[in-house]
Amino acid sequence: MATLQDFKTAEKSWWCPGCGDFGVLAAMQKALVAVGAEPSTTAIVAGIGCSGKLGNYINSYNIHVTHGRTLPAAMGMKLANRDLLVLAAGGDGDAYAIGMGHFMHALRRNVNVTYIVMDNHVYGLTKGQTSPTSESGFKTKTTPKGSIDRRVHPLMLAVSAGATFVAQGFSSWQPQLARLIQQGIEHPGFSLINVISPCVTYNKVNTYDWYKKTLTNLEDDPSYNPHSRTEALARLDATDELVCGLVYQEESVPYEDQVPGFREEPLIHQNWNVDPNTWNQILANFD
Ligand SMILES: Cc1ncc(C[n+]2csc(CCOP(=O)(O)OP(=O)(O)O)c2C)c(N)n1
Numbered sequence: 206m207a208t209l210q211d212f213k214t215a216e217k218s219w220w221c222p223g224c225g226d227f228g229v230l231a232a233m234q235k236a237l238v239a240v241g242a243e244p245s246t247t248a249i250v251a252g253i254g255c256s257g258k259l260g261n262y263i264n265s266y267n268i269h270v271t272h273g274r275t276l277p278a279a280m281g282m283k284l285a286n287r288d289l290l291v292l293a294a295g296g297d298g299d300a301y302a303i304g305m306g307h308f309m310h311a312l313r314r315n316v317n318v319t320y321i322v323m324d325n326h327v328y329g330l331t332k333g334q335t336s337p338t339s340e341s342g343f344k345t346k347t348t349p350k351g352s353i354d355r356r357v358h359p360l361m362l363a364v365s366a367g368a369t370f371v372a373q374g375f376s377s378w379q380p381q382l383a384r385l386i387q388q389g390i391e392h393p394g395f396s397l398i399n400v401i402s403p404c405v406t407y408n409k410v411n412t413y414d415w416y417k418k419t420l421t422n423l424e425d426d427p428s429y430n431p432h433s434r435t436e437a438l439a440r441l442d443a444t445d446e447l448v449c450g451l452v453y454q455e456e457s458v459p460y461e462d463q464v465p466g467f468r469e470e471p472l473i474h475q476n477w478n479v480d481p482n483t484w485n486q487i488l489a490n491f492d
């Protein structure tokens with residue numbers, strides 16, 4: 206049984222002291238131990254961004270893919286080898302700007318991948334530009350007079366696009382975040398965990414203190430029903446998505462279990478030999 210230490214690497218962290226991504230990393234490692242995962246069967250697909258460095262700090266298979274392309278790579282990996290526990294991770298720019306097309310289709314496709322978005326409402330790696338989740342009026346070097354765009358609402362988008370598991374955590378609220386990631390991994394289908402992960406260097410508005418004052422915890426409201434799509438949408442709308450906890454979950458059968466004739470065995474273990482007669486018949490179809 207793997208321990209926390211087994212999921213650590215010797216690599217020195219590249220993040221600024223105080224970055225929220227440290228908390229996301231710690232919670233992911235705790236969740237991996239809690240679900241009984243092993244480094245040899247865990248794979249992380251990370252996007253480009255400060256957040257994408259996370260894969261380097263978790264002992265597992267890790268690919269660092271082109272900006273915005275975590276989900277196609279993660280879904281392909283899962284379909285090729287269902288024995289792997291596949292996690293995708295990246296920033297709000299990676300997910301909701303350049304990666305938005307993939308995000309929307311991953312939600313409705315429901316491949317068994319856990320997607321952790323480290324949402325700091327800004328582009329960190331490229332030194333502080335406005336992101337799709339930045340508030341209107343947010344001032345950066347790309348929007349010196351304040352952003353005039355309305356912000357993207359990832360949780361509402363996910364719930365309305367057909368997601369089967371949607372949650373939001375806060376990097377400082379470790380026990381809850383680790384539990385939400387664990388629940389996401391255990392969910393049979395695509396799970397989105399949007400994590401509020403403050404950027405202490407380029408976002409001086411949405412700080413730890415700001416979130417502690419404004420976030421509400423859905424778990425404090427026993428009347429909230431996370432299995433009702435309409436209730437989830439109403440709550441998200443009323444709170445401008447400033448909530449933490451399990452937002453929505455429904456019963457789900459993952460995509461890969463529904464593809465007709467799709468064999469469960471990993472591709473690398475399947476026998477791909479074709480006898481000469483069958484091969485000649487296949488070739489004849491191309492005449
Ligand atoms: C195709 C492509 N377009 C743009 C970039 C430049 N770029 C790198 S990271 C990034 C955004 C980073 O913000 P986010 O995804 O929110 O991650 P963070 O650094 O905040 O964790 C951009 C625009 C790139 N590397 N590749």
Ligand code: SF4
Binds near residue numbers: 255256403
């Ligand atoms: S720039 Fe921001 S997001 Fe990037 S490592 Fe520093 S604090 Fe974290």
